[in-house]
Amino acid sequence: MVDEVRAKISAASAKNREFLALLQQTDHAIPSLAQQRRLVADLEAEVKASDQRVAAVDRKRKKEFHEHEKYRDSVLKRFAYKATGKREKFEQRAAKEEQEYFEALQEEHRETEINKDVKLQLQQAKQVAADLERDVSRHNDVQRQLDELYGRVFGGPTPGYPEEDEQERVANAKTQAYQATKGKAEAETQVLKILGEGQLRMKRALGSMEEALMHSRRDMFGGGTFTDMMERNALSQAEREVMSANMLVMQAQRMSPMVRNLPQVTIDQGNLMMDVFFDNVFTDMAFHDKIKASRESVLRAAIAMDGQVAAARQRLHELEGELRMREQDMREAREKLQKVRESVFESVAGSTPPPAYEA
Template sequence: MLYEALEAQRALEAEVERHVQAQRDLDNLYDSIFQGFTPGFPEEDTKENELNSALQAYHGARVQFECESSAVQILSQAQHRMTSALHAIENALDHSRMDMFGGSFVSDMMERNELHKCEMDVSQAQMLVIQAQRMSPTVGNLPPVKIAQGSLMSDVLFDNIFTDAAFHDKIKDSRLELQRCARVLDQQLNAARGRQQELGLTVRGKTQVLDTARAELQEARQSIFETVA
């Protein structure tokens, strides 16, 4: 049963390919005869111009759609990096709390490590947004984010609850900036997805116009060919 189904599918695919090739051969034949200005057949020239215009409009819409789709993909990567940054700064705050209440030098090291990871993730997200803007100039900028950075030397020389608490507040300020930046990025991604969807509809519309123009041109050429043949 499965073998018969596969054989039927192969036969159908072969028939479709023969039809496509026959249509391609017919188009090539008509192009060789009617390509360009054809004196005496103004209706064919009109249909050919309509096809060229439809083809140009389709390609323009397709390029815009592909660019916006690339922007969506890049912004999605930026969002992933921003999520990682938010996770890192929460970890940094956890280590900072431990440091305030008697944590060891290890807590300081872990805190700084998470802040460094956060800063790297934010930097990568910002670079990805710049790449997305090259694909779609409509993509806006992200607000600036300053990730708190301390000094391990200061932690050794001036480590006390007051300095730890002050630095903890700086990390919290960085988290607020980061959260605001993440919200803006989410908005940019949602907007890009909306544009992508609209452009997809535009491409489908241009495709229908193109198919109609191609069919009308072929019909006009076939009519002329049958008349003069």
């Protein structure tokens, strides 16, 4: 069995060296691409700001040209100044407008040149980013091929190379821990999104309860049938929003056992017969009190929903921190495993001339 593993290693050693050399050539690409993308984003923001400045100075230049043109071409204005003995003042004003126009012209030229330069920088930065993206793609492809090669050679127990088996076990455990945490984080992300929608529904329910109270106050002072209808409609809307929020909570609970039920909400819808046959200020006041009690019930549930959202956000924050740690552990374990496997290749290749590799 040991000889079989050595034979696999020997057969794959040439390809291993090729892959490692290619990885070394493109190792710089991943961090460089991240930096280049930040540069592109900065330049895009600068181009946007520069475009706005160019548009502003263009408007200014047109305004100054219009003022300059009025003094340059207005025979009537020139004659009026001359007739009143203010020719010198006219000349000064005309010169001032001309100076301001040329200053605006220079400012526009300057901003236009800056704009061209920034856009050229952006174009060049995007080209560099595109080149780096190709290098990253190549790097990832080579890494995938190397992983597949190592999988064929070292997958499972590797007799004669216990250090490789141990590091493979560690790497697998770290990967499983990362994947488990990743799953929890993704679930909590969905939980937070769902509960956020539920929070919005509870806010709407509270709004409907306030609307119902407003109509109820009017009803106590002779609002009439239309006010009763608006009151009932608001209460019905609040009840629908609460039901929707509870359904969203149930949906979130299927993704996370940490999500709790909302407090029971009771929204009194009143009695239509009472409104028709016994509608008076006393029944209106009594129902107003019931609506206030219902609002308090909705408010308690809304506060509980806010707490659920805050708790989910905190859980996600903690999981994201744990996920970063798990990812770092996994990456380090994989890198160490790759180094161990490289060492095995080197030791075998140093003692056995490598035959041609058959993919």
